[in-house]
Amino acid sequence: MTFFRSSKHQRLLWSLLLLSVGAAAGFGLGIFCGTEPPVGCRESDLTPVPDESFVSPASASSVETSPEPEPMPEKWVCLTFDDGPSKTTPDVLSALNRAGVKATFFVVATGNNDKYLPLISEAAAAGHQIALHSASHEYSDIYQSADAYWKDIDLLKERLSPYVRADGLWYLRFPGGSTNTVSRRYGGRGLMQQLKEEVTAKGYAYVDWNVCAEDAVGGKPSAGTIFRNIVRETGEQTQCIVLMHDSATTRTTAEALPDIIQWYKDNGFAFLTVEQAVPLPTT
Template sequence: MLGLAAGFLLGSFYAAAPVIGCRESDLTPVPDTEFLTPTESEAPAASVPEKLPAPPEKWVCLTFDDGPSKTTPDVLAALNAAGVKATFFVVATGYNEKYLPLIAEAAAAGHQIAFHSASHEYSDIYQSPDAYWEDIALLQERISPYILTDGIHYLRFPGGSTNTVSRRYGGKGIMSELKAQAEEKGYTYVDWNVCAEDAVGGKPSANTIYRNVVRETGEQTQCIVLMHDSATTRTTAEALPDIIQWYKDQGFAFCTVEQVLKP
């Protein structure tokens, strides 16, 4: 039941290359309610931070898709200043190649690194299950100089595990097939139940992003928050200190995904 345990809501989107981000039209219409001070390293960084013995009663996972990019250093600075660990679902599109060393920095600071996509091109990765896993293999190859990819067992499907955009290219059943295959391969797939709406267009302000997170959290006590550290979501980094402070004020413990969603 790997994917079921991790199957919070929706997923992450993609706009035409080289802009990586969210496109609202590709969201699932009906939510799935199941749910540093960095130092350079010559060797790939370990990808598994220390786990909590058990999830706290009230917790939040801050997750970031579509990086690393020029936005990532500011996101890392905000997280590290607050002493908060997050989870990064990374891409390696070719457009962000010069930022890939930031993966090692994030891992060295104790943040979790997880798979997102090499290309993030829906039309390519969702042609067939084989095409999807070829994309993941390419992602592993591209980031392997910076992280030990054998230790990564978490991923986020582009568009989320209940997306509809994949049907255009691989048919109605492709996501069910991919979810089953992910579990067979030992992956836990991760969606979310709080969306910052920071990459759906319109370049939302930091204050708007903050309000979106607060509104969508509502009365929930176990939250996986979707944000982005792509090149086009600079205001996410600006909003992050206030978001972190708000969750602290509400009594949330900050966790990485692997600390609360066990394989």
């Protein structure tokens, strides 16, 4: 997995990460968008300033020093889902399981989705990866300070512990992504850099995305629109981390999944979980 450092792949990633340049044309985070969200974006999904990759820098550096037991596929995709579990999660799991595809779920435990938390055990038992997102997903709370962020993560792990081995969860996704600017309103301009350094120092890997389904936008996009968004944003990329949602309002995501999965299969992509594609930082 040397693509994080190779100039060829960095140019590929950079071209998508700079979707902010074409922000008026559609969503970013391929992976990051401009200051004003383009049509089809919601603020909580945006990280407006381009970063150099969609994973923790320490993860990238560890690739060069740690031998891989097996070569990575030339083309791979990670399907990831944020903000669940919810009433839509069973349909997402059914679509994935029918296709024999493993995905990664960046979960929340807000207190409002307690009755759906057992689905985390079901997903893990089916071979899907469970990863950390937020206990509350309230920017004003979690981004007050670094201490507030870690209290949120600790609470999330506590709420997940009946359903999965929470102390084994080492992958996370910041609400809004790793270079969001929304956090500046609450914790100042330096907060995200501080959090990224602390996350890596604690042995976690933070993961953004470089393809966005735009499935959590207002107006509830159709399954066909979600499919077209993913095809468009994948473009010529050969390593993709796709952002989708299994929140209560993203009903059409599950409907789009069969076509999304078939398209990636037809184009020669292998399906990986995030932990298969992204190494943890070495400490």
